Amino acid sequence: xxxxxxxxxxxxPHQTILTFIGLILGAAGYIVFSGLQIGYSDYVVDRLxxxxxYVRISPxxxxxxxxxxxxxxxxxxxxRWIRPPSGRVYNSYLSNIQGWFERLKAEPDxxxxxxxxxxxxxxxxxxxxxxxxxxxxxxxxxxxxTNMERDIVxxxxxxxxxxxxxxxxxxxxxxxxxxxxxxxxxxINPDGSVYQAKIVSVYHTxxxxxxxxxxxxxxxxVQKITxxxxxxxxxxxxxxxxxxxxxxxxxxxxxxxxxxxxxDQSKEDIRVTLKTQGxxxxxxxxxxxxxxxxxxxxxxxxxxxxxxxxIAILRSLGFSERETIFLFLVQGIILGMGGGLxxxxxxxxxxxxxxQIKIGVGSGHMPMSWDTAxxxxxxxxxxxxSIIASFLPARNAGRLSPIEIIRWSA
Amino acid sequence: xxxxxxxxxxxxFGDPPTEVLRSISFSVKEGEFVAITGRSGSGKxxxxxxxxxxxxxxxxxxxxxxxxxHGLEKNxxxxxxxxxxxxxxxxxxLIPELTALDNILMPARKYRREKEKRxxxxxxxxxxxxxxxxxxxxxxxxxGEQQRVAVARALLMEPDILFADEPTGNLDSVNGxxxxxxxxxxxxxxxxxxxxxxxxxxxxxxAAREIHLMDGRIVYDRAQGxxxxxxxx
Ligand SMILES: Nc1ncnc2c1ncn2[C@@H]1O[C@H](COP(=O)(O)OP(=O)(O)OP(=O)(O)O)[C@@H](O)[C@H]1O
Ligand SMILES: [Mg+2]
Numbered sequence: 001x002x003x004x005x006x007x008x009x010x011x012x013p014h015q016t017i018l019t020f021i022g023l024i025l026g027a028a029g030y031i032v033f034s035g036l037q038i039g040y041s042d043y044v045v046d047r048l049x050x051x052x053x054y055v056r057i058s059p060x061x062x063x064x065x066x067x068x069x070x071x072x073x074x075x076x077x078x079x080r081w082i083r084p085p086s087g088r089v090y091n092s093y094l095s096n097i098q099g100w101f102e103r104l105k106a107e108p109d110x111x112x113x114x115x116x117x118x119x120x121x122x123x124x125x126x127x128x129x130x131x132x133x134x135x136x137x138x139x140x141x142x143x144x145x146t147n148m149e150r151d152i153v154x155x156x157x158x159x160x161x162x163x164x165x166x167x168x169x170x171x172x173x174x175x176x177x178x179x180x181x182x183x184x185x186x187x188i189n190p191d192g193s194v195y196q197a198k199i200v201s202v203y204h205t206x207x208x209x210x211x212x213x214x215x216x217x218x219x220x221x222v223q224k225i226t227x228x229x230x231x232x233x234x235x236x237x238x239x240x241x242x243x244x245x246x247x248x249x250x251x252x253x254x255x256x257x258x259x260x261x262x263x264d265q266s267k268e269d270i271r272v273t274l275k276t277q278g279x280x281x282x283x284x285x286x287x288x289x290x291x292x293x294x295x296x297x298x299x300x301x302x303x304x305x306x307x308x309x310x311i312a313i314l315r316s317l318g319f320s321e322r323e324t325i326f327l328f329l330v331q332g333i334i335l336g337m338g339g340g341l342x343x344x345x346x347x348x349x350x351x352x353x354x355x356q357i358k359i360g361v362g363s364g365h366m367p368m369s370w371d372t373a374x375x376x377x378x379x380x381x382x383x384x385x386s387i388i389a390s391f392l393p394a395r396n397a398g399r400l401s402p403i404e405i406i407r408w409s410a
Numbered sequence: 411x412x413x414x415x416x417x418x419x420x421x422x423f424g425d426p427p428t429e430v431l432r433s434i435s436f437s438v439k440e441g442e443f444v445a446i447t448g449r450s451g452s453g454k455x456x457x458x459x460x461x462x463x464x465x466x467x468x469x470x471x472x473x474x475x476x477x478x479x480h481g482l483e484k485n486x487x488x489x490x491x492x493x494x495x496x497x498x499x500x501x502x503x504l505i506p507e508l509t510a511l512d513n514i515l516m517p518a519r520k521y522r523r524e525k526e527k528r529x530x531x532x533x534x535x536x537x538x539x540x541x542x543x544x545x546x547x548x549x550x551x552x553x554g555e556q557q558r559v560a561v562a563r564a565l566l567m568e569p570d571i572l573f574a575d576e577p578t579g580n581l582d583s584v585n586g587x588x589x590x591x592x593x594x595x596x597x598x599x600x601x602x603x604x605x606x607x608x609x610x611x612x613x614x615x616x617a618a619r620e621i622h623l624m625d626g627r628i629v630y631d632r633a634q635g636x637x638x639x640x641x642x643x
Pocket of ligand 2: 454455456575
């Protein structure tokens with residue numbers, strides 16, 4: 001039957017080739033589309049994770065209201081305020097750092113974590129001065145949590161831990177300050193005190209909000225400059241699975257009064273964008289499946305109608321209903337497999353060329369995902385829709401009564 | 411053992427039912443060559459389909475070599491058809507995608523015996539003057555050649571019974587004669603039982619036995635000495 005199925009396909013080359021092209025385009029289209037979308041979202045996620053880590057634990061600013069003082073001044077009595085308390089408590093440090101460290105160490109999903117001290121300062125050089133968010137990091141652990149090392153263009157991350165008052169700064173900010181590598185800049189504290197820091201390394205992410213705003217130094221340097229000895233203002237965490245970030249953050253949030261946020265929770269707009277993309281991708285998948293299925297269904301239905309006499313004779317030769325179904329089903333499977341395989345190839349080649357297209361951000365060319373899951377999914381989509389679409393005509397062929405056909409076509 | 415036993419076969423179509431076969435009973439011994447004749451619409455084809463198991467009877471039983479063909483489990487019926495029955499129809503029903511040789515070998519593919527049967531297929535091609543057609547497709551052959559390929563296909567698995575429904579109906583007398591010669595030879599040499607529905611008086615006369623139908627009844631059976639219970643004549 002397989003032999004006959006192949007002969008069938010070979011003997012209607014136009015239909016076969018057209019169906020084939022349809023399937024290839026379906027698979028390749030899905031691959032290019034998903035590759036670009038996932039490539040883009042990976043790129044965005046990567047960028048965000050780069051600066052923000054998967055999960056960030058930071059102090060919570062609490063709002064003061066009636067409840068804040070409940071049972072404090074007059075325990076057990078209902079208190080009515082003439083003027084209710086209001087305001088905001090600024091917490092610049094975490095509640096229980098040691099507790100956090102122990103928990104993070106015990107969590108199996110945690111790949112790495114690193115303490116940070118973040119302070120707002122002003123960098124100045126000559127007549128130029130700009131506000132900068134100075135992040136004190138532990139280079140040894142920080143490099144395991146974020147991918148920031150990748151963006152370093154001069155020097156290295158390690159360099160800032162090789163001494164005191166050494167900073168890593170964005171190339172854009174450095175140019176804006178009129179400074180250069182191994183030069184010094186002034187770091188001005190909110191209280192007015194001034195320190196000198198030496199630029200030892202330079203990074204460039206391509207994202208202006210980061211490149212102009214963030215500078216890094218060792219934890220001890222930032223603690224010293226901002227006069228906050230021993231202080232830590234946040235912990236950044238890397239998990240085994242980036243997609244588990246939100247769920248993990250939510251879980252930890254229940255355990256502590258500190259603020260625990262995943263990269264996507266802190267960036268609502270991005271999260272919505274990525275989610276929308278996911279929906280569009282699924283809708284596209286569905287559409288592709290529908291088109292493929294419809295095409296194959298139509299063609300095989302027509303073929304079954306044309307082949308009624310042969311189906312009848314096959315039955316009279318002792319071939320069973322099931323073998324008849326197989327004859328047509330296998331044609332769908334062959335088309336689906338071939339179309340899927342070539343589609344993966346064509347999709348891969350197309351992705352390769354699209355990736356070469358130069359754009360101005362990030363690595364300088366189109367972000368493209370090479371995730372094998374995309375290719376497997378494209379293959380399965382094509383194969384599964386082919387099988388489903390060929391099953392109906394095949395079953396109809398199996399149900400044909402040979403005797404009716406022989407009687408009426410004689 | 412008898413090759414065929416038909417016991418009270420009835421077949422009616424539609425609603426209200428029109429009876430096409432009215433209680434047909436007869437037996438055919440192994441190796442007999444039986445011609446089934448009768449006017450158009452007398453039920454010849456219907457009888458052939460019902461007794462070969464292609465169609466179900468409304469009542470009655472058809473036994474092939476003692477097996478109630480309509481009571482067989484599906485897969486056994488398919489196996490029985492593949493290995494022990496051959497069919498030839500008025501129209502050849504060759505598969506246009508396959509060459510003459512592959513068409514003949516088609517029944518052997520059910521049990522992947524095409525290699526084993528190949529010499530036999532080639533032998534048929536030469537016996538039936540079809541050697542020049544071996545690699546030709548049906549569309550490249552004449553009607554007579556196509557029909558002989560169909561006969562070869564029906565005979566490939568060395569069936570015990572060959573059912574033929576007007577196999578010469580579409581052929582001129584020369585080609586019709588060729589097909590009939592094949593039937594006679596197979597019947598003589600392999601003792602294949604042959605049930606041949608035909609319009610040709612000449613062919614019917616050459617058969618060892620003739621069963622004549624009229625309005626769904628057997629009115630004449632030559633093997634049993636002529637007119638049956640006087641009915642219809
Ligand atoms: N599926 C069916 N539904 C209704 N009536 C049918 C059906 N098949 C056959 N008949 C009727 O049964 C009768 C016998 O048909 P059958 O084909 O057996 O005749 P036949 O003897 O083979 O005729 P011919 O020599 O023309 O082939 C005819 O009157 C035909 O119209
Ligand atoms: Mg007929």
